[in-house]
Amino acid sequence: MSSPTNLNAHSGARAALDELERVILGKPTQVRLALACLLARGHLLIEDLPGVGKTTLAHGLAGTLGLQFARVQFTSDLLPADLTGVSVFERESGSFRFHEGPVFTQLLLADEINRATPKTQSALLEAMEERQVSEGGVTRPLPEPFFVIATQNPLEQVGTFPLPEAQLDRFLMTVTLGYPDVRAERALLAGGGGDRAAGVTVTLPREPLLDAQRLVEGVYVSDALLDYVQLLLAATRDGSRFVVGLSPRAALGLMRAARAWAWLAGRDMVLPEDIQAVFPSVAVHRLPDRATLRPNLASVRALLAATPVP
Numbered sequence: 001m002s003s004p005t006n007l008n009a010h011s012g013a014r015a016a017l018d019e020l021e022r023v024i025l026g027k028p029t030q031v032r033l034a035l036a037c038l039l040a041r042g043h044l045l046i047e048d049l050p051g052v053g054k055t056t057l058a059h060g061l062a063g064t065l066g067l068q069f070a071r072v073q074f075t076s077d078l079l080p081a082d083l084t085g086v087s088v089f090e091r092e093s094g095s096f097r098f099h100e101g102p103v104f105t106q107l108l109l110a111d112e113i114n115r116a117t118p119k120t121q122s123a124l125l126e127a128m129e130e131r132q133v134s135e136g137g138v139t140r141p142l143p144e145p146f147f148v149i150a151t152q153n154p155l156e157q158v159g160t161f162p163l164p165e166a167q168l169d170r171f172l173m174t175v176t177l178g179y180p181d182v183r184a185e186r187a188l189l190a191g192g193g194g195d196r197a198a199g200v201t202v203t204l205p206r207e208p209l210l211d212a213q214r215l216v217e218g219v220y221v222s223d224a225l226l227d228y229v230q231l232l233l234a235a236t237r238d239g240s241r242f243v244v245g246l247s248p249r250a251a252l253g254l255m256r257a258a259r260a261w262a263w264l265a266g267r268d269m270v271l272p273e274d275i276q277a278v279f280p281s282v283a284v285h286r287l288p289d290r291a292t293l294r295p296n297l298a299s300v301r302a303l304l305a306a307t308p309v310p
Contacts, residue, residue: 012208038147043171045285096136144210222269
């Protein structure tokens, strides 16, 4: 943490956390998980009831990081081309011209993603994994950084479609905001509402943000900690709790998320508590519970508690 680049990036990240905690009251853990997800080059899924601050968090992140922002309201009639773009024939030039869709941005808010059909949801797969869009035989890179925040309503609500497993696996983390506590809700009511993300200050602009992402990749992980991660992976795969276990892609994502969490804490090495802090958010949407065939946060936490640190 001693180099000027590291110090500047880290101070900017800490300031971004402070700004975001003024936007989303009473949710410091969820705010830190969201920023760690971005620093780990992942994508974030927020599953919760309408009106608890999902969209506000996305606006706050875009504002405090100075990112180009686009929001797409997912509906049942949304088409893949509405996201990625389309080639249109122009008579004047006698050729096709590609018109970029809203996915060509730095922070994309896919609002209520599970209200769109699985075909439209899948249009994001290449963009999220490869950071590119292929259309008409041409591959077009997306801006850097590229971060997707998707919000999802509970499946019990009318007009929702479950996300395909391949789509879920593209999200590094899932967080749930939930209702604010009494103190945070009182502060929210006293403030009179309004757009809380409108007045945020840019604290970690593009270049320091890209520096931070590179620095996160260099956070040290010991062999003993890798042993612990492999114990957790094996526990998810033994068939006793979950239908399927964590994949190698999920394992790599877990390591990236733990590195980002440790870096935000000001450390250049990962500790077991960093793994424990991010494991539920990385694992829950990937582990359908054997009893209910749906994600179960309590089962994930029970597995984490039952797995000893070597």
